[in-house]
Amino acid sequence: MALQSLDIRQRSATTTAAPQARHTIEVAKLIDVSACIGCKACQVACMEWNDVRDEVGHCVGVYDNPADLTENSWTVMRYAEVEQDGKLEWLIRKDGCMHCTDPGCLKACPSPGAIIQYANGIVDFHQENCIGCGYCITGCPFNVPRISKKDGKAYKCTLCSDRVAVNQAPACAKACPTGAIHFGSKEDMKDYAEKRIADLKERGYDKAGLYDPPGVGGTHVMYVLHHADRPDLYSGLPVNPSISPLVALWKGAAKPLATLALAGVALGSLFHYVMKGPNEVSKEIEEEVEKEAETEDTK
Amino acid sequence: MIRDPKDLQRYNAGERANHWVVGISFILLALSGLAFFHPAFFPLTQLFGGATWARILHPYVGVFMAFFFVLLFLRFYKLNRMTDADREWLSRVKEMVDGDDHNMPIQGKYNGGQKVMFWGMTVCMVLMTVSGLFMWRAQFAVPIELARIGAVVHAAAGAVMIALIMVHVYAAIWTKGTIRAMWYGTVTRAWAKQHHRAWYRQMTGR
């Protein structure tokens, strides 16, 4: 038996039940956006712990660097300058995988065991089973997975599943100098968020709230936002994310039904042959044609 | 190698080779595509040297087949124009399926069913090619909504097309004396007279 913290709840492209005897608590990372100073210590810690190094890029005119998630940058800070009611605000959000309870990536993945959801809620990509089709990108409502140009495999934040397995907080949470990144059980994180939200409300952010979107069944990375009514202000955080209806249609009941229909056509053909017999040329026409040929020969 | 010199030539060598190129490509595409379609078919990836190879090869085979399908289309589309006789034939297709073709209207080189098959496959082929390119993440990055639409269309048109091809192949097996037309191109006069009498008359002048 594997480490309890690595018990599996869901496995991509697998139609039978996952082991369910043991019950693990769900974990979550809480990112308190209001306490983040945008220093990128978390980005550095992520690269260090996971031994990934992005190419040194160039300045694109804003602080975002690298400008987007890549196969080597599993988390990036996004900086939005937002003007509301004549007030300028600098909204900084740590972007990366949200570890959805209902993960679109896992739903879309065609390769058994390439995407795993652990019982603790972490969604992990197992690159050794990844075939590089990119269906996870098609399925993800947050535009997170990235395919490496080097090896054609998909990568994203693991929520430091290797650290969590041995009871350590993710590297980013460990490194954050202001304590903006918290890690613990999902329940504890919600309780703590509540306190932070009460505090923010007291300071005049009356729309402060928790981002734990129900459209994907909640997430295991949550944000405390000062403007929870406008998640889109934070560099386009989706307002009400859910798995796209197109992806649901693509991966829904239609496929097993289509499979049955195909089996029906194959078996239907077989039984048609068995019950009606082959469509042969009739004796009558064969004789007719022979006669025609004879008259031709005598000409 | 002596065959009956009275046999009628139905396909020339180029037409047969073109058809086989498309047919073999289609089987490779259907097997590798189904592997991604549903986990029940995933073991089919082993036929292609593993799942990653199946993923890499499928779209290239697709583009290859699309090219040869265009050639096949250009060879045959003129012969597949629908006529009133075809519509009449289609309205009575039930008798045909029941194995009784005595009262079926006289057909030219292709009957109404074959023509519907031709146009159905043409539509599917266009849908498969365009949607397949939208899904080809290793080559193109299309907007995410297009990739999603592509996935739905590719899976749906793929299933329809596999069903059409099964019917196409079965019809050839069911109608005795047909498959040789794709092996070496000829059919017997009796076969032609029974199944495609108008074509028979045109070929023999009778």
Ligand code: HEM
């Ligand atoms: C004509 C050009 C075609 C192109 C460019 C193409 C491309 C693709 C691509 C890129 C994928 C995703 C997997 C991968 O990356 O390998 C795919 C999946 C698939 N292809 Fe094709 N393909 C083509 C034709 C066909 C044909 C003729 C069939 C036959 C039925 C087919 C059946 C499928 C199926 C069933 C899937 C899985 C869809 C799913 O996951 O639901 N494809 N194709």
Ligand code: SF4
């Ligand atoms: S955010 Fe995207 S990659 Fe992360 S679990 Fe959700 S669907 Fe998967």
